[in-house]
Amino acid sequence: MLDEKEIRSVISGKRILVTGGTGSFGHEILRELIKYDPASITVFSRDEKKQHDLRLLYAHIRQIGFMIGDVRDYARVREAMRGQQIVFHAAALKQVPACENAPYEAVLTNIVGAENVRRAAIDADVHTVVSVSTDKAVKPVNVMGMSKAIQERIMQQPLDCGTKFICVRYGNVLGSRGSIVPLFVERIMAGLPIPITHPGMTRFQLSLSEAVKLVFWATVRGTSGDMWVKKMPSINIVDLGAHLAYGLTGKEEYPSTIIGTRPGEKLHEVLVSEEEMWRAVEYPGHFLIPSWRESFEVNGSVVPNLTEYSSASVDFLTREQSLAMLRDDGWIAESGYGPGPKLALYD
Numbered sequence: 001m002l003d004e005k006e007i008r009s010v011i012s013g014k015r016i017l018v019t020g021g022t023g024s025f026g027h028e029i030l031r032e033l034i035k036y037d038p039a040s041i042t043v044f045s046r047d048e049k050k051q052h053d054l055r056l057l058y059a060h061i062r063q064i065g066f067m068i069g070d071v072r073d074y075a076r077v078r079e080a081m082r083g084q085q086i087v088f089h090a091a092a093l094k095q096v097p098a099c100e101n102a103p104y105e106a107v108l109t110n111i112v113g114a115e116n117v118r119r120a121a122i123d124a125d126v127h128t129v130v131s132v133s134t135d136k137a138v139k140p141v142n143v144m145g146m147s148k149a150i151q152e153r154i155m156q157q158p159l160d161c162g163t164k165f166i167c168v169r170y171g172n173v174l175g176s177r178g179s180i181v182p183l184f185v186e187r188i189m190a191g192l193p194i195p196i197t198h199p200g201m202t203r204f205q206l207s208l209s210e211a212v213k214l215v216f217w218a219t220v221r222g223t224s225g226d227m228w229v230k231k232m233p234s235i236n237i238v239d240l241g242a243h244l245a246y247g248l249t250g251k252e253e254y255p256s257t258i259i260g261t262r263p264g265e266k267l268h269e270v271l272v273s274e275e276e277m278w279r280a281v282e283y284p285g286h287f288l289i290p291s292w293r294e295s296f297e298v299n300g301s302v303v304p305n306l307t308e309y310s311s312a313s314v315d316f317l318t319r320e321q322s323l324a325m326l327r328d329d330g331w332i333a334e335s336g337y338g339p340g341p342k343l344a345l346y347d
Contacts, residue, residue, distance in 0.1 A: 001285075002213070004036075006220050010086075011036035017084040018043055019071055019117060020091030022050035024176035025132060028208040029088060029215065030054070034061055044080045045091065046070045071113030074120065081117075081124040088215060089117050089131040089155075092148065095178050096136070099144035100264045110147035114154045121163050130219050131155040132211075133169040133227075135204055135269040135311075138276075142264025156225050156291055166222035168214050169229045171204025171269060171311065175329050175342070184241050185331060188248050189339070194241040194256040201237045201261075202268050202311040206230065207329055217286065225291025229271050229280075234311040235322065243322035247332035248339060272309035 016033060018026050021043030033041055043054060043066045051066045058064045069076035071091045081087070092110050093099055099106040114131065121129045133152050136145035155165045175181040180203075184194055210230065218228040235243075238256065245254035261267075272280055272287050281288040287309065307313070317325070326332045330342040 002217055002220055007216050008036045010220050011038050014038050014085045015083055016041045017080055017087045019045070019077075019080075019087070019089045019113075021045050022047045022054060023090060024173065024208060025090045025211060027054075029090075029212045030058075030064070032209075032212050032216075034058075034063070038063060040065060042067055042080060042084070044069055044071075044077075070109075071116055072108050074116040077113075077116045078120040078123060081120040081126060084121075084124060085127045086219065087117065087121055087126055087129045089114070089129060091117075092132070092151075094134070094144065096142050096144050096264045097262055099147065100142060100262075103143045106143050106147040110144075111150050111154065114151040118154055118165065121165075122159075122161050126163050128164045128166065128219060129155070130215055130222070131165070131167045132215065133167050135169065135171045135271045136266075137169065138270040138273050138308075141266055144264070152227065156227065158225070158291065164222070164224040166218045166224065167227045168218045169227060169271060170206055170211055170214055171232055171234075171271060172206075173211055174205055174207050174325055175331055176208065180237070180240070181244065181326075181331060184244050185248070185339075188245050188254070194245065194254065195259045196238055196241065196256045197259060197261045197265060198267060199236075199238050199258065200267060201265075202234050202316075203237060203240075204232050204234050204269055204271060204311045204314075205240075205317060205325070206232045207325055209328075214286075227289040229287040229289065229309070231285055231287065231309075232271075232314070233317045233321070234314045235317045239316070239319075240322065243317075243319050244326060244331070246319065247323050247326055247337060250337035268310050268312040270308050270310045274308045277308065 016038050020026055022045040041064050048068055055066055067080050069080055071077055093106045134148050137148040137152055140146040140149050152167050155167050187194055214230045241256055276289050327334055330340040332340045
């Protein structure tokens, strides 16, 4: 665990840029960053409506500014990067079906956009760039994962410069925009069966707050070229639906229907492959995959087991653990059954 003083020592007084800052992750890291008194935070995204909403929400905080732009546009990224000291790069096309339907759009945002961020950060003498990746980048079978795998390589490529580039990789964020939890909630609140793609499908799960903690960990502890991977539990999708239905309705049994997998979907996800495990370093809550040019003789234990770190092989969330995560994230009531504060519109 990081000491809050460590985070403050890195964030306080710094000028910070968040690409994709109006997304689910951007919302959460913005809320956390303001606790540590940065000199400024610039929210960079192409969604003017979401920027307007955030501007109203944070109108009382003078350090937060907004900039419309797209990571595909190098000139605009370079302008946004001017004077920044820390960059959190979260801008991406993240929906598997959308990327399958428009592969080149994923290339432009996830690959070209990453290169633009990298080049602009170097040109602007940014101190640290932390890039957010996904388990889908490991042994990718879909366009989204393939493009994110290349994004990782772009950010980790060996380069002698003053900018530190670090990557983080994690699994499904509970309740993030476009994820399965909002879909299940919508169906349950309407009294409809839960749609299940495959009864054996598993996914890593973590909360938005845990995702931000990983990013802060990498920012404080990481060195250039590092890939930090958070250890996290997994859950069977059938169980997730059943746990959510129980939390919302109190029913022990809730109907579901099998709809089949979508194009590009895996049955299980992987956070660390066998090929990465042989050079990974294990910490109590993380794996560190150093850059190829760095020694892995660091403060940790070199992983003796070369088995991949898969959502099918880690501890599964129990119903109690799932309900606790859903309550903490505001999807179900803090006590008893029923919708939480995120679902006030269903009351």
